[in-house]
Amino acid sequence: MQATDNRKQITVGVFILLGLVIFVLGVFTLGSQRKAFVKSFTVNAVFNDIQGLKAGNNVWFSGVKIGTIKKIQFYGTSQVQVFMNIEEDSHKYIHKNASASISSDGLIGNKIIVITGGSPKFPFVEDGDQLQVASTLSTDDIMKTFQVNNKNLVDVTSDFKVLAGNLVEGKGAVGALLTDEQIAKNFKAIVENLKTTTESTNRMAEQMNTFSKTLNTKGGLADKLMTDTAVFAKLQQAVAELQKTAQSASAMTENLNKATSKFNKTDNAVGLLINDQNTADQVKVIMKNMETSSKKLDENLEALQHNFLLRGFFKKKAKAEAEAASQNIQK
């Protein structure tokens, strides 16, 4: 009986102890998660709008939970002062110029305070410091933008409504296009023309194709030009000779130029003849003299014909000439 009682008492003891162990474990797990037993310090920030933040919400720094909201109270006329419990270990990462902003840990999640920024130039935060506040877009702000968008959408859709009504009634160019039969016919004709044009273009393309094929035919001029290196060499040679010829022509032209330029001067016979007035006059006199001389010579020769010594010769000659002339007439 005594042994049974003892066993029962031990069982009850173990049972209760285990239950208490579960309780204590639960409390400590929760405590470590809530950082309840971690040494902490307090900083605060003054917000215009805390968007429903509550005591006990988390404080994040670089995406890591470093503390919780300790107290929320009104400040000044309408601002709100939020006190945050930050664990001591995070002290060496947060600088005095860091800023706090209100965010949420998901689209519809809890509100949190996010501490960001802070440069190493500034000392670390201390207990009781006030952090500056960075304003963020609240859901209300987003909603306001959405509202503007909605209004625009309403405007756009009402415009579209009017437009669609006009289209149905056949007003305007597009409306007419959609409803007028004549335009539809014209359009059909345009399409028909387009079709013909396309066909022609097609044909042309085919011909071009054939032509290019001919060009590509082996042994053809174009093909040789494109592919035969010997032809090219010959062409090059021909061009070089042409160049030489051109150079000779150029030299010749230059010589001619020089020669003609001499014509303009009076230091040579031709130039003198062309340019000098005296020489011209002299030539004129010479010519006159020559004319006179030839007249006199003529007279002399006439006289000579009548000279007895030569008279016979001239008579014979005249006779032969007369005969030749009569023969030509007979013919």
Place this chain on the structure above:
Amino acid sequence: MENKAENPSIPNAEVKGPGKLARMFLTLYDVYKFIARFFKEGFLPPYEAKELFRQCYEIGYRSALLISTTGFITGIVFTKQSRPSLSEFGATSWLPSLVGIALLRTLAPLLTGLIAAGKVGSSIGAELGSMRVTEQIDAMEVSATNPFKFLVSTRVLAATITIPILTFYTAMVGMLGALLNVSLSEGTSARAFFQASLEQITFLDITASTIKAVLFGFTIGMVGCYQGYNSSKGTEGVGKAANSAVVIAMFLIFIEEVVSVQFFGLFRS
């Protein structure tokens, strides 16, 4: 009893109208006296330590398996049934958090209370009822043993102590059930599960649950003892005592749950 002694001249016809109301107030007065007597006698020496341990064994240890199993199944079922609603808007990752809140705030104490009311409350009611019927209680009074101290105080104290302990077990086993389901379906690790499930839990939640469990244990013990101790004569009285012990205890547990939710809600804001 006192009613009849104080008003012997009132005929039955006159009591009929307000009689029910009067009886209710009289019962309330009886209950108040019963509770006051528990506090008076339960904490004054001599202590019935041995009997207290025996009752702790009977009420606590003997119920542990039943209540833990129920908790485990509840954890699995609750998780499984909550998943479709959460996955509808892609929030299955919140499942541990939801189960944590549900189990630790409400389900664990309430479930333990209800199962214990069924198992412990009925057994206390039947045991004390049969003792009353077989006049064992009267015999104890005659033999100079305080039956209230020996029978009632030990049982109420044992229930008040062990129901919170059972609640801790239920909570843990229920979480394990939820973990099993979540890790099988989503492949969540135990560490991630407990991190997520305890994220939304505060010390206030644990304190509230513990206080609720103490209250439920006290209610179960008290109702069982009151119904058994004051059971009417006859074998019918035993059954009635056992039955009403369960029904009233369960009803009171729900009332206490509602009131405590309201009460602890005041501290949450």
